[in-house]
Amino acid sequence: MERVECIVVGGGLAGLSAAYGLAEAGVEVMVLERGDYSGAKNVTGGRLYLKPIRGIYPELWDEAPFERPVARELVTMMAEGAHTTVEIASDRFTAGAPQSYTVLRAKLDQWLAEKVMEKGAMVVPNMKVDELLREDGRVIGIRAGEDEIGADVVVVAEGVLRLLSSAAGLATQPKARHHALGYKEVIELPPGVIEDRWHLNPGEGAAQLFMGECTKGMMGGAFLYTNRESISLGIVVGMEDMRRRRDGTESWQLLDEFKELPQIRPLVAGGTVAEYSAHAIPEGGISQVPRLAGDGYLVTGDAAGFCLNALVTVRGMDFAVAAGHLAAEAIKRAKAAGDFSAAGLASYEGSLRSSFVLRDLETARTIPSFMENPRLFTHYPRAVARLLESVYTVDERPQDGLVKKAWKSVRRDFLNVATVKDAWSARRI
Ligand SMILES: Cc1cc2nc3c(=O)[nH]c(=O)nc-3n(C[C@H](O)[C@H](O)[C@H](O)COP(=O)(O)OP(=O)(O)OC[C@H]3O[C@@H](n4cnc5c(N)ncnc54)[C@H](O)[C@@H]3O)c2cc1C
Structure with missing residues (x-):
């Protein structure tokens, strides 16, 4: 031998x-x-x-x-008919030696x-x-x-x-419960278009994560990273949630449907799909090492x-x-x-x-079970959208003050037994 x-x-x-x-x-x-x-x-x-x-x-x-070095971070919470994006662009992400690259x-x-x-x-x-x-x-x-x-x-x-x-x-053997499935397309776009669409300085990049409606309430989310001359667009869904689904949805369809959402269509418009891939992801955390x-x-x-x-x-x-x-x-x-x-x-x-490898996994020990909570992918994206909708809405009636409007939403969607329980279980993530 x-x-x-x-x-x-x-x-x-x-x-x-x-x-x-x-x-x-x-x-x-x-x-x-x-x-x-x-x-x-x-x-x-x-x-x-x-x-x-x-x-x-x-x-x-x-x-x-x-x-590209990532200069802008965006998280979009998607609900039916509404979405909320939180964004941070910071010099600290790119100054000197950038923290991350696509x-x-x-x-x-x-x-x-x-x-x-x-x-x-x-x-x-x-x-x-x-x-x-x-x-x-x-x-x-x-x-x-x-x-x-x-x-x-x-x-x-x-x-x-x-x-x-x-x-x-x-x-x-790996168990479905501890894994997610990812589908991804690399979509070619000219660098100038990428920089215009994500408000980037030349050469800089953006990372955008999406959660909620895009996975039809299942554990997971979608991602978008800007490359030099393309974007990487994908969707990730928990294998166990997918396995339990009984409405005939196939996991690979989720990405096609995501691309057709009115919020996403303009981001990929004019692009050419250059690559398609699918892969499993270990999401069991340290307990599965x-x-x-x-x-x-x-x-x-x-x-x-x-x-x-x-x-x-x-x-x-x-x-x-x-x-x-x-x-x-x-x-x-x-x-x-x-x-x-x-x-x-x-x-x-x-x-x-x-090293940071097992220490960070140890710190995040409770995240995999925390993410099994379906409310993260259904209730909260909707609740955040409803809260912001309420403060931005002006109709024919005399309007409540800003704080009163917001408080009504907070009381309805964030102050109940389930959300208090969720907040309690989130304290260690
Ligand atoms: C959809 C998705 C999104 C992700 N997003 C991110 C992200 O944004 N940032 C991040 O840091 N991580 C991300 N990850 C995780 C990251 O990609 C992986 O953790 C990383 O690729 C692990 O590297 P690896 O070398 O261990 O495994 P791999 O990259 O999978 O390499 C394993 C290699 O082994 C080869 N191989 C397998 N079996 C055999 C065999 N029998 N004989 C010979 N060769 C074999 C394979 O061909 C492959 O080349 C993501 C993963 C997925 C799937």
Whole structure:
């Protein structure tokens, strides 16, 4: 059997980050990617929080093929016939080193794969791993078709579905309740049109999230990120909510219907769809993180459940890069000690626990159950719209004062047993 020191299964951001750190340290590493190239099968909404990872491989980021630094943040709550948008544009988001950038994975992952190869690693596309090979409970390599390759350690960076790790008994099978489904289109528009539509200075970007009516009251939301010459528009819906729905709605239809809404149609007008993709997202939070290291293996990125939807911020890519880096660090230590057993690789979990990856997931522990509350996607977007409608409405009758108008709405929609309960459960998010 052919042998290398380290095999990385999956050439997404987590796997490539691990491979970069290992190759840089002179570890013999082979990345196996089932897609035609890194990025071919990877889907994201579109915004990478760079600030948390800028210090990791600092030489890389200045030349990364990012799209636009995000200068404007918008959240739109959609109710039937009305929507409310909260917006912040701040110099602090972009001054000096911008906090986040919109990205297109086909470009970003391919570029990172090239950087990994420049460091001396092998990145093998069109290579689907079929099985993690085990001997006496230890992972000893992989099988891809007829080929078996042995390794001191295997980094499992296969993404959200965990097909290999669950088949090998390293993790439980993913459950619908802990996942969402995302559908996305990349729609080409001229840069000037993008800047006019989102009121941007040349080169700057916007991120817009939508919740409420767009998912027909189901857990989830929609997103829109402006790229250089396109926008990434998508919708995400909880798999369990979708599974329970009995009105014949198919999840993929939601994006088509979203694009036809009167609020969205003008945003995509004149655009050409250049790319369509669909992908699952881990949304179970820290309670769904599997065992992270064992004899001969480490698990990282989405395969480890490192993804966080915290209502207004969605993170997974920065976690993937950081966790991949920490996997590489742990392997370097294990190599120095000549011990690739669970004990030799245990420092991986320790460093994740002191990093933002597991700390932020821990802070957000209650978010997944909080998001199971359907009122977030039905009652509140409607209530906010009704409150603002009431203060902006002038009719033929003598008008109440502003505060009285608002108070009537607040009393009706925000001060009742259900909303007080919701506020109580929100205190820890
Ligand atoms: C719709 C959507 C919106 C999102 N929005 C955001 C966002 O705005 N910001 C953010 O930070 N995160 C976002 N995320 C999450 C983010 O995209 C992921 O957390 C991130 O891509 C995880 O990287 P990864 O390398 O772990 O997994 P992936 O990018 O999925 O990479 C896994 C790789 O493994 C390969 N692979 C799988 N099985 C095999 C096999 N058997 N053999 C060989 N190769 C294999 C795949 O082809 C793939 O290249 C979003 C995700 C989705 C789906």
